[in-house]
Amino acid sequence: MFWFLLLAMVVVVAAVTLAVVGGGRSAVLQDVAPEQLTDPLPVSRPLGRADVDALRLPVAPRGYRMADVDDALSRLGAELAERDARIAELEAALAGAQATRPGRPDLLKAGQDQQDRPWQPPRESDGPAGEPADHDEEPGR
Numbered sequence: 001m002f003w004f005l006l007l008a009m010v011v012v013v014a015a016v017t018l019a020v021v022g023g024g025r026s027a028v029l030q031d032v033a034p035e036q037l038t039d040p041l042p043v044s045r046p047l048g049r050a051d052v053d054a055l056r057l058p059v060a061p062r063g064y065r066m067a068d069v070d071d072a073l074s075r076l077g078a079e080l081a082e083r084d085a086r087i088a089e090l091e092a093a094l095a096g097a098q099a100t101r102p103g104r105p106d107l108l109k110a111g112q113d114q115q116d117r118p119w120q121p122p123r124e125s126d127g128p129a130g131e132p133a134d135h136d137e138e139p140g141r
Helices: 002-021 049-054 066-100 107-116
Strands: none
Touching: none
């Protein structure tokens, strides 16, 4: 009886091993193509927030597939660099246009001047908006 059980156990282990390895051409564990990025970032137009929100990277056995993550990050980096260069170009053009206009205040520097000045508390003689108060008015009026 012992030899029969030992032989049956060897046959069962061999059958399971062949099924898992695929030697019996079974459909238990077939090779599956790796998951690919289903909705890649659009190439024909600049990226928008909706494109980034809709981006879903495929999962690999130990996290995300590095190639897909690298592709997405390099594309986002290129888009940001392009937008930064365009913003700098437009700001330079605006500064140049304002510099050639006589008698017009520079809108870019006006906001910076206020930010560069330290904050000072209003004086007692100033009104609520920091403007000098009218002392000619009667109190309570």
